[in-house]
Amino acid sequence: MQSKAIAISGMGVVSAAGVGVEASLASMEAGERNVGPVSIFDSPIDLPVFEVKSLPPRSEAGKMRTLDLLELAVDEALAGAKLDSFEGLRVGVAMGTTVACQLNDLGFYSTFREKNEAPMDSVDGFLEGNLAEAIAKRLGVDGPKLVVANACSSGTDSIGAALSWLKAGLCDIAIAGGSDEMNRIPLCGFNALGVASDQPCKPFSGDRTGLNLGEGAGVLILETAESMEKRGVASSLNVCGYGSYADAYHLTAPHPEGEGLERAIKTALEQAGISSDEIAFVNAHGTSTPDNDKVEGRTLLRLFGEQIKVLSTKGYTGHTLGGAGGIEAVFSAAALSRGWIPGSAGFQTLDEEIGLVPTVGKTEISGSYALSTSLAFGGNNAALIIGRDKA
Amino acid sequence: MKILGTGLVCARGRGKDAVSSRDWKSPTFLEVSFQDAPFPAYVIDAATLKDPVLKGMRRADRFSKISTLAACDAVANSGVDIEGSDRVGIIFSTAFGPHNTTFKFQDDIIDYGDAGVSPTIFSNSVHNAAVSYISRLLKIKGPTWTVTGFDQPFEQAVALAEAWLAEGRCDKVLLGGGDECGTVMEYICSKKLPIASDGKITDKAFVPGEGAAFFMVEKGGFDLLGSADESWVPTFGNMLTGPALCCAAAMLENK
Numbered sequence: 001m002q003s004k005a006i007a008i009s010g011m012g013v014v015s016a017a018g019v020g021v022e023a024s025l026a027s028m029e030a031g032e033r034n035v036g037p038v039s040i041f042d043s044p045i046d047l048p049v050f051e052v053k054s055l056p057p058r059s060e061a062g063k064m065r066t067l068d069l070l071e072l073a074v075d076e077a078l079a080g081a082k083l084d085s086f087e088g089l090r091v092g093v094a095m096g097t098t099v100a101c102q103l104n105d106l107g108f109y110s111t112f113r114e115k116n117e118a119p120m121d122s123v124d125g126f127l128e129g130n131l132a133e134a135i136a137k138r139l140g141v142d143g144p145k146l147v148v149a150n151a152c153s154s155g156t157d158s159i160g161a162a163l164s165w166l167k168a169g170l171c172d173i174a175i176a177g178g179s180d181e182m183n184r185i186p187l188c189g190f191n192a193l194g195v196a197s198d199q200p201c202k203p204f205s206g207d208r209t210g211l212n213l214g215e216g217a218g219v220l221i222l223e224t225a226e227s228m229e230k231r232g233v234a235s236s237l238n239v240c241g242y243g244s245y246a247d248a249y250h251l252t253a254p255h256p257e258g259e260g261l262e263r264a265i266k267t268a269l270e271q272a273g274i275s276s277d278e279i280a281f282v283n284a285h286g287t288s289t290p291d292n293d294k295v296e297g298r299t300l301l302r303l304f305g306e307q308i309k310v311l312s313t314k315g316y317t318g319h320t321l322g323g324a325g326g327i328e329a330v331f332s333a334a335a336l337s338r339g340w341i342p343g344s345a346g347f348q349t350l351d352e353e354i355g356l357v358p359t360v361g362k363t364e365i366s367g368s369y370a371l372s373t374s375l376a377f378g379g380n381n382a383a384l385i386i387g388r389d390k391a
Numbered sequence: 392m393k394i395l396g397t398g399l400v401c402a403r404g405r406g407k408d409a410v411s412s413r414d415w416k417s418p419t420f421l422e423v424s425f426q427d428a429p430f431p432a433y434v435i436d437a438a439t440l441k442d443p444v445l446k447g448m449r450r451a452d453r454f455s456k457i458s459t460l461a462a463c464d465a466v467a468n469s470g471v472d473i474e475g476s477d478r479v480g481i482i483f484s485t486a487f488g489p490h491n492t493t494f495k496f497q498d499d500i501i502d503y504g505d506a507g508v509s510p511t512i513f514s515n516s517v518h519n520a521a522v523s524y525i526s527r528l529l530k531i532k533g534p535t536w537t538v539t540g541f542d543q544p545f546e547q548a549v550a551l552a553e554a555w556l557a558e559g560r561c562d563k564v565l566l567g568g569g570d571e572c573g574t575v576m577e578y579i580c581s582k583k584l585p586i587a588s589d590g591k592i593t594d595k596a597f598v599p600g601e602g603a604a605f606f607m608v609e610k611g612g613f614d615l616l617g618s619a620d621e622s623w624v625p626t627f628g629n630m631l632t633g634p635a636l637c638c639a640a641a642m643l644e645n646k
Contacts, residue, residue, distance in 0.1 A: 106501070118578075185500075
């Protein structure tokens with residue numbers, strides 16, 4: 001099912017690594033890890049997290065922080081794409097999230113539980129905060145709009161949804177990515193599951209003990225060649241392959257042999273019309289949990305061999321859940337265009353069971369394709385291939 | 392799109408039996424904490440959810456069970472053997488997801504503290520838990536997605552399914568929609584919408600309802616959304632995935 005690539009005409013990102021693509025790359029190049037205790041809400045759970053410190057905890061009464069983060073990324077992406085007017089354009093919005101699709105305001109619920117009534121501010125914020133609908137309304141666009149709630153692969157899958165729309169002719173431009181805020185519900189949940197670490201995360205390292213939660217948003221502006229030509233803009237980056245497959249195995253654990261992930265990667269390669277040795281680097285899901293990194297690392301080695309350059313940018317951002325796929329797609333595209341990837345922060349010792357050594361320190365890359373992978377709670381796996389036109 | 396099979400679980404029951412009569416069926420009038428008067432809602436009774444197919448889902452919540460039953464019924468109704476197929480995908484649309492489980496998890500936080508919560512409840516509180524159960528039970532290995540929205544989420548899912556089939560991402564898609572009722576959501580409805588206190592839905596009076604509908608679809612020339620009978624009285628109650636239930640009712644009648 002090889003198919004035509006879709007151009008990336010703009011991108012935006014915000015995470016603990018920085019606000020904006022350039023600031024994030026500079027921070028990662030310097031090896032900064034902005035990790036610390038939770039500061040934006042009170043919790044007795046003392047675990048390191050990656051927060052966006054430059055954003056106030058709440059902007060407007062009831063408005064979700066997830067949407068604040070997303071708007072920062074969307075604005076940067078639209079500026080990069082030179083999109084200040086949508087007149088005559090059919091624009092879709094696809095966004096991934098986990099936090100923003102749940103009504104999880106503890107203040108509202110505890111008040112309702114106690115008094116059988118509660119102020120509706122946070123409910124209004126929730127109902128007006130569906131990410132795709134809120135962005136579409138803000139921009140005044142009326143193409144297809146969808147929030148993908150596939151847990152940790154949501155951001156990557158939302159880009160996949162946008163590709164499907166563009167190929168089906170449902171829109172000319174799609175704003176796609178993901179966003180999630182630091183929130184008490186997932187902090188409690190991941191702590192209860194025993195997969196959150198009390199140290200800064202160490203993706204693929206033999207001494208890793210779990211993930212750190214993070215927050216942020218990453219957005220791509222995807223556009224057909226016809227639309228780019230009509231607008232008189234150009235881009236050397238594109239999305240040329242995407243695969244999504246389920247493990248059909250377990251509610252929270254990945255398939256031990258990475259079955260669904262392998263299918264997703266192979267389908268993405270097939271769609272891009274390239275072989276595995278043409279991939280310059282893999283920006284892995286790499287959460288730093290024992291299970292994820294073992295399954296993912298082994299699958300990557302099996303498919304790409306020992307020479308493949310692998311990193312996990314979660315060492316700089318933490319696990320941003322529904323935002324991760326969008327953020328990592330932006331980092332992959334930015335790295336591909338600049339010819340280098342940062343070191344995989346946190347890696348210390350080889351895990352003999354995996355046998356994978358990720359990049360240590362800033363590493364130059366050659367080649368025209370990058371792979372970004374996502375493995376989700378619930379068993380969905382996604383793979384995205386980003387291409388760069390040969391100079 | 393061509394519809395090969397339909398599954399429906401709603402307050403009226405399950406499958407074709409649920410839509411065999413067009414007689415008006417009264418909603419249940421629930422005793423609720425937030426108002427003195429009984430609150431009308433079309434809720435699914437426990438007997439409807441008793442089925443051996445759910446035997447392996449002891450830990451699943453009610454939302455996942457409702458959705459899984461509808462999905463299994465759609466596959467059975469289609470007569471298609473899909474087990475183990477990576478050419479079949481799932482798209483499940485929901486406006487609110489398993490909100491009762493989300494609130495149950497918040498009960499844990501309030502009652503037992505941040506570090507005393509149940510990991511099982513957390514796992515079931517995520518929007519895509521239902522699809523994970525469906526995928527595992529039916530051994531569906533294609534893309535298995537949950538999508539959400541408040542502006543026509545089922546219709547957005549239909550458009551995506553059509554796109555998947557057109558580009559060859561899947562040969563078949565198990566396409567559905569579902570939502571559940573619950574005390575908090577009923578409270579929100581009471582604050583946001585004109586509730587039909589007599590239980591009779593009109594264009595100005597609303598009764599919330601719950602249920603799920605699934606369709607096994609493949610590429611072909613059939614206008615799913617244009618097929619619903621406009622004269623149909625919406626006696627399922629309504630949430631934002633209501634159109635999925637109405638379509639399912641129409642399909643079951645036609646079949």
